[in-house]
Amino acid sequence: MPRLNKYIASTGLCSRRKADELISDGKVKVNDKVITELGFYVREKDKVSVEGKTVRPLQLEYYRFYKPAGYITTTDDEKGRKTIYDILPPELKHLKPVGRLDKDSTGLLILTNDGELINQMTHPSIKVPKTYLVTINGRFTEEHARRMSEGIEIVTDTNEKKIAYADTLPIEISNKKSVIQVVLYQGINRQIRKMFAKLGFEVEVLKRVQHAVITLEGLKKGQVKVMKPKLVKQLQAYLSKILKEQV
Numbered sequence: 001m002p003r004l005n006k007y008i009a010s011t012g013l014c015s016r017r018k019a020d021e022l023i024s025d026g027k028v029k030v031n032d033k034v035i036t037e038l039g040f041y042v043r044e045k046d047k048v049s050v051e052g053k054t055v056r057p058l059q060l061e062y063y064r065f066y067k068p069a070g071y072i073t074t075t076d077d078e079k080g081r082k083t084i085y086d087i088l089p090p091e092l093k094h095l096k097p098v099g100r101l102d103k104d105s106t107g108l109l110i111l112t113n114d115g116e117l118i119n120q121m122t123h124p125s126i127k128v129p130k131t132y133l134v135t136i137n138g139r140f141t142e143e144h145a146r147r148m149s150e151g152i153e154i155v156t157d158t159n160e161k162k163i164a165y166a167d168t169l170p171i172e173i174s175n176k177k178s179v180i181q182v183v184l185y186q187g188i189n190r191q192i193r194k195m196f197a198k199l200g201f202e203v204e205v206l207k208r209v210q211h212a213v214i215t216l217e218g219l220k221k222g223q224v225k226v227m228k229p230k231l232v233k234q235l236q237a238y239l240s241k242i243l244k245e246q247v
Contacts, residue, residue, distance in 0.1 A: 032047070107209060166195060169181040
C-alpha cells in the first residue's frame with residue numbers, strides 16, 4: 001500500500017512535496033472523507049480525489065530523445081516557433097521534458113509523465129549533474145576553467161544577477177577553437193552560453209550528452225527511444241542516493 005502523497009504523485013498531478021501541501025490544506029479526500037494525515041496509506045480499492053477531481057495512477061512512461069537544433073522545448077510558442085512536439089510521434093505528445101534545451105542547442109532530453117521524477121531531477125535544491133560538449137571560438141585555458149568553477153556573475157532572463165558555476169574538462173584545445181566538457185548542477189536558462197560570453201567566447205556548438213546516469217548513446221538526431229525498466233531503475237536508484245546524500 002502506497003502512502004497518500006506517493007499515490008497522488010503517481011497520478012502525474014504533482015510531486016510528493018506538493019501532494020503533502022494539498023493533503024495538509026484539506027484538499028484531498030479518500031472515499032469522500034477529507035484526509036490531512038501525511039502518513040495515510042491508500043488501499044487498492046480506495047477512491048482518491050484532489051480538489052474534487054478523482055485521480056488514478058498513471059502508467060508511467062520514460063523515453064530518451066535526441067533534440068535537434070531549431071526547436072524550442074515547450075508545448076507551444078506564442079511566436080510561432082517550432083517546438084519539439086512538432087517532431088515527436090503523436091502518441092508521445094502527452095509527455096513532458098525533464099528540463100529544457102534552448103532553440104540552438106542539441107542533445108539529450110528525457111521525456112516522461114512521472115511528475116515525481118521531473119521534480120527530483122529539476123528542483124534547484126537537488127543537485128543533479130547535466131553534462132554537455134561545448135565548442136567555443138578560441139583557446140580555453142586553465143584560468144578560464146578556474147573562473148567557471150569558482151563562479152561567474154551572469155544576468156538571468158528576468159534581469160536577476162546570479163553566480164553561475166560549472167565544472168569543465170578540456171577535450172580539444174587550439175587557438176581558433178576549443179571543445180570542452182561542461183558539467184552543470186544549476187538550472188539557469190542559457191547558463192553555459194552566458195558564462196562563456198562573460199569570458200569573451202561565443203558558443204558555436206552546445207550538445208547535452210548526459211543527464212544524471214542517462215546518456216545520449218545510441219540515439220540519432222530527432223530519434224526517440226523508450227527507456228528499458230533496468231535503465232529506469234538505475235536512474236531512480238541514483239536519484240535516491242543523491243537525495244540521501246543532500247539531506
